[in-house]
Amino acid sequence: MQNLNAPREWLRGSAILAFAFILGAASVARADDLQEAQQLFKSGQTQQALERVNRALAANPREPQARFLKGLIYTEQGKQQEATEIFTKLTQDYPNLPEPYNNLAVIYASQGQYDKARTALEQSIRTHPSYATAYENLGDVYAKLASQAYGKALQLDASNSGAQNKLSLVRELVREPAQKPVAAAPVAKESAPKEPAPAAKEPPAQVAAAAPKAPEKPAAEGNAEVLQAVNGWAEAWAKQDVDAYLGHYAKDFKTPGGEPREAWEKTRRERISAAKSIQVAIDSPKVTMRSPDQASVSFRQTYQSDKLKSQNRKTLELVKADGQWLIREEKAGK
Amino acid sequence: MKRFALALAAAALCAAAHAATPEDKLSAVFEAIEANQLDVALKRVDALIAGYPNFRLAYLVRGDLLLARARPLETFGNVVKTVPQERIEGLREEALARLRAQRERPGEDLLPRYVLQLNPEQKYALVVDSHRSRLYVYANDGGKPRLIADYYVTLGKNGIEKTREGDQKTPIGVYYVTANLPRKKLTDFYGAGAFPINYPNEWDRRQGRDGHGIWLHGVPSNVYSRPPRASDGCIVLANPDLVSLGRQLQIGLTPVIIADQVEWSDAKALEAERASLAAALEQWRADWQSRDTERYLEHYSQRFSSPDQDYASWAAHKRKVNAGKAWIKVGVARVSMLRYPRERDVVVVTFVQDYRSNGLSNVMKKRQYWAKEAGAWKIIYEGPA
Numbered sequence: 001m002q003n004l005n006a007p008r009e010w011l012r013g014s015a016i017l018a019f020a021f022i023l024g025a026a027s028v029a030r031a032d033d034l035q036e037a038q039q040l041f042k043s044g045q046t047q048q049a050l051e052r053v054n055r056a057l058a059a060n061p062r063e064p065q066a067r068f069l070k071g072l073i074y075t076e077q078g079k080q081q082e083a084t085e086i087f088t089k090l091t092q093d094y095p096n097l098p099e100p101y102n103n104l105a106v107i108y109a110s111q112g113q114y115d116k117a118r119t120a121l122e123q124s125i126r127t128h129p130s131y132a133t134a135y136e137n138l139g140d141v142y143a144k145l146a147s148q149a150y151g152k153a154l155q156l157d158a159s160n161s162g163a164q165n166k167l168s169l170v171r172e173l174v175r176e177p178a179q180k181p182v183a184a185a186p187v188a189k190e191s192a193p194k195e196p197a198p199a200a201k202e203p204p205a206q207v208a209a210a211a212p213k214a215p216e217k218p219a220a221e222g223n224a225e226v227l228q229a230v231n232g233w234a235e236a237w238a239k240q241d242v243d244a245y246l247g248h249y250a251k252d253f254k255t256p257g258g259e260p261r262e263a264w265e266k267t268r269r270e271r272i273s274a275a276k277s278i279q280v281a282i283d284s285p286k287v288t289m290r291s292p293d294q295a296s297v298s299f300r301q302t303y304q305s306d307k308l309k310s311q312n313r314k315t316l317e318l319v320k321a322d323g324q325w326l327i328r329e330e331k332a333g334k
Numbered sequence: 335m336k337r338f339a340l341a342l343a344a345a346a347l348c349a350a351a352h353a354a355t356p357e358d359k360l361s362a363v364f365e366a367i368e369a370n371q372l373d374v375a376l377k378r379v380d381a382l383i384a385g386y387p388n389f390r391l392a393y394l395v396r397g398d399l400l401l402a403r404a405r406p407l408e409t410f411g412n413v414v415k416t417v418p419q420e421r422i423e424g425l426r427e428e429a430l431a432r433l434r435a436q437r438e439r440p441g442e443d444l445l446p447r448y449v450l451q452l453n454p455e456q457k458y459a460l461v462v463d464s465h466r467s468r469l470y471v472y473a474n475d476g477g478k479p480r481l482i483a484d485y486y487v488t489l490g491k492n493g494i495e496k497t498r499e500g501d502q503k504t505p506i507g508v509y510y511v512t513a514n515l516p517r518k519k520l521t522d523f524y525g526a527g528a529f530p531i532n533y534p535n536e537w538d539r540r541q542g543r544d545g546h547g548i549w550l551h552g553v554p555s556n557v558y559s560r561p562p563r564a565s566d567g568c569i570v571l572a573n574p575d576l577v578s579l580g581r582q583l584q585i586g587l588t589p590v591i592i593a594d595q596v597e598w599s600d601a602k603a604l605e606a607e608r609a610s611l612a613a614a615l616e617q618w619r620a621d622w623q624s625r626d627t628e629r630y631l632e633h634y635s636q637r638f639s640s641p642d643q644d645y646a647s648w649a650a651h652k653r654k655v656n657a658g659k660a661w662i663k664v665g666v667a668r669v670s671m672l673r674y675p676r677e678r679d680v681v682v683v684t685f686v687q688d689y690r691s692n693g694l695s696n697v698m699k700k701r702q703y704w705a706k707e708a709g710a711w712k713i714i715y716e717g718p719a
Contacts, residue, residue, distance in 0.1 A: 138403070139403065139404040139405070140404065142400040142401065142403040142404040143400070143401055143404035143405065145396075145397075145400045146396075146397040146398070146399075146400035146401035146404065146412075147397070147401075147413075147414070148397075149393040149394070149396040149397035149400060150393065150394060150397040150411075150413040150414075150417075151393075152390065152393040153390045153391065153392075153393035153394035153397060153411075153413075153422075153425055154390070154394075154413065154417055154418075154421045154422065154425075155390065155556075251380055251381055251384045252384055253384075260385055260386060260387065261384045261385045262385045262386075
């Protein structure tokens with residue numbers, strides 16, 4: 001997992017640089033705060049850096065560069081949850097930027113959540129197919145996932161080795177910054193105005209295009225997509241089109257009783273086919289975007305078949321896989 | 335990836351005609367690997383794992399597919415060297431056994447040489463190929479065997495040809511399912527259920543083999559399957575396989591023929607063998623009925639034995655009994671003929687014998703072992719079945 005340190009170096013340098021391109025004239029007044037914050041961060045004074053960043057954000061709460069730096073500071077301080085929130089929000093507001101995805105992945109990987117890390121990195125690469133750091137990290141994550149799979153194949157105690165990995169990683173993450181930032185910083189600074197760093201070579205143009213329409217829209221689009229998926233699911237169910245209905249469930253769907261997927265599918269297939277008619281109505285759905293590729297939808301479900309009539313609240317947890325929103329968990333109640 | 339593909343030597347792809355079993359899905363994963371569609375392979379293996387989260391072999395393949403994205407593989411099951419190699423070896427062997435069986439399913443014109451004749455009540459016969467770790471299920475299709483299913487099986491740790499109690503080997507021979515032990519009467523170790531077979535049978539006892547408790551059974555709930563050589567001599571199937579197989583078993587009737595490497599034959603050759611033995615059996619019946627004891631005794635080999643007699647005492651006894659008969663009528667019905675694996679021309683013949691005479695009449699289920707001696711079929715064992 002050594003390479004997972006690499007992006008950190010990169011984050012300090014070119015990510016900030018990339019933002020500089022988009023936001024050249026963003027807020028001149030607060031640029032000083034931000035610059036100072038970056039300096040402080042690079043010299044390891046994270047608390048002071050945080051104060052400056054907060055000052056910058058007080059003036060312009062949406063400014064991505066400051067938010068990004070804040071995410072880095074939190075990561076550095078070990079506040080993973082706060083860092084995760086910031087990076088997640090950035091991926092929602094700027095879905096075309098690869099860097100927040102990459103950083104999310106680094107955090108996930110440090111928590112041993114390699115599947116999530118993989119998804120984030122793949123997304124990062126999808127937004128920027130030439131993003132070398134994400135490839136490098138993805139390679140490491142694949143290797144990690146492979147070793148988990150081998151662990152299961154051989155029934156080794158995966159939980160133990162997982163915990164060890166995590167610990168050693170945390171140590172690396174904490175130790176690293178003291179040495180590296182110094183080396184990384186100058187590179188970024190010098191090349192900043194004219195010559196983008198290699199990894200950022202192509203990004204600026206795309207990033208610039210993406211930036212203006214940033215904050216609200218992506219989330220709204222996400223909402224619409226999610227709702228569309230949920231409606232499609234209800235429709236397939238009502239039409240008793242079992243294949244289409246089952247197609248709305250993610251491959252890692254948590255079956256209600258923990259039974260094997262095939263057994264669950266079989267029961268569903270039988271139940272749905274057995275009814276003479278089915279009606280499903282979804283009232284007042286509420287979508288919560290947990291991340292760009294994770295959403296939760298709560299609604300009131302009215303179900304009526306020739307055998308049964310029921311009304312209850314339901315929550316669907318959905319994930320986006322290959323551009324499709326799929327159900328990962330189905331919960332009765334809120 | 336090159337070496338990976340090599341280790342799983344590509345053969346002609348075999349389209350699965352039946353519903354996709356986990357094994358079919360595994361096979362589809364390897365097909366994708368051979369076609370160099372690693373993304374497809376990974377998706378397929380993920381789907382397989384989602385459906386069968388205890389299928390360890392699938393995790394091994396998934397591990398390789400993921401690792402291949404990070405760095406070149408050195409071998410199939412590219413696990414770090416620190417873990418016990420025999421465990422990986424077991425999974426590798428399972429992969430090979432499953433793939434080979436998928437790709438080398440016997441053609442329709444090939445039949446196991448053992449099933450010469452099933453009686454009309456026997457709906458199925460099982461044939462185990464130890465070498466391939468495979469159990470083949472044949473349906474009795476108007477007296478002719480027809481392959482309807484085949485399953486991967488785990489056999490004894492120390493291989494086959496069981497002779498001693500505790501040798502952890504699987505016996506070779508012709509056996510019958512003797513009982514049905516449901517899941518609730520067993521520990522989790524046996525999984526979905528168990529079907530004991532009659533090892534040691536007449537022939538084993540005659541050869542001085544001992545031991546007991548050879549079963550067909552399932553696997554513990556935390557695994558989908560076990561490596562090819564891992565049991566204490568039992569024949570172990572994945573639980574879903576055991577359940578579907580269990581529906582077809584008839585207690586006391588369904589034969590389980592365990593061979594080292596199944597010998598295959600065509601229907602014509604089998605019919606010729608069956609007809610020659612059927613003729614010998616009919617002659618034995620007719621000669622017994624004729625009360626010409628010497629002709630009757632000619633059907634018996636010098637190495638004959640019954641459970642309590644050798645040839646000499648058997649002959650003396652028969653001469654004495656037959657001499658007192660004014661008439662004898664012998665009926666033979668529901669005949670099955672199963673060739674004994676590993677033995678040279680030995681066939682187990684089981685039938686219902688309807689014996690009537692002045693004095694004694696009885697109906698019994700009888701078993702005889704016939705062997706070819708100098709070109710003629712002779713009885714080497716006879717007793718109740």
